[in-house]
Amino acid sequence: MVNLNTVELKAFIPSKDFTLSKRFYADLGFSQVSDAYGVAYFHCGQCSFLLQDFYDKSLAENLMMHLLVEDIAAWHEQITHGDIAEKYGVNVSEITEQPWGMKDFTVHDPSGVLWRFGQNI
Numbered sequence: 001m002v003n004l005n006t007v008e009l010k011a012f013i014p015s016k017d018f019t020l021s022k023r024f025y026a027d028l029g030f031s032q033v034s035d036a037y038g039v040a041y042f043h044c045g046q047c048s049f050l051l052q053d054f055y056d057k058s059l060a061e062n063l064m065m066h067l068l069v070e071d072i073a074a075w076h077e078q079i080t081h082g083d084i085a086e087k088y089g090v091n092v093s094e095i096t097e098q099p100w101g102m103k104d105f106t107v108h109d110p111s112g113v114l115w116r117f118g119q120n121i
Contacts, residue, residue, distance in 0.1 A: 011049050012039075014060045016111040018053040024088050024110050025051060029078055061112040072103045072119035079107060097121065 015021035022040055026032055030042040038053035047067060069075050076095050084107065085092045093106045104118040 008048065010041075011063075011065065012054075013049050013051050013063070013065070013109075013113055014055050014111055015051055015053060015109075016055040016060065018051070020088070020110050021051055024084070024090075027082055027084060027087065028107070029075070055111060057112070064114045064116060066116045066118060068118050068120070070119065072105070072117060075117050076105050 013021075018038070018040075022032060022035070025042050030044045032040055032042050034041045040051040042049055042051060044067075049065070072095055076092075079092055084090065088110050090108045090110060091106070095103055095105045097103050098118075101121050102118045103121060104116055107115045107117070109115065
């Protein structure tokens with residue numbers, strides 16, 4: 001059988017205002033590694049995505065990302081104490097315990113992309 005090892009899977013995240021979205025994701029806790037040709041590469045730990053200088057309302061408002069974290073309370077505290085909601089005009093929910101065995105909260109980015117931060121219980 002052929003060796004089909006993989007290295008990484010990244011989603012392309014649309015941005016209505018590329019500069020604003022780059023600041024938002026940096027403030028959220030991601031590190032920006034590169035920015036060229038309308039694509040900025042962000043990561044945190046082993047997770048990464050590509051922010052693109054492209055916007056389609058239907059795509060952005062129907063895209064959901066899920067970030068599994070070790071400490072949901074720490075992430076929620078960083079985001080709420082960083083005044084992300086006020087600074088960027090986005091919604092940040094409270095932490096809730098879900099019937100599928102996770103605690104989670106949600107954040108919409110400035111373009112309407114929904115991020116669900118989760119921790120296994």
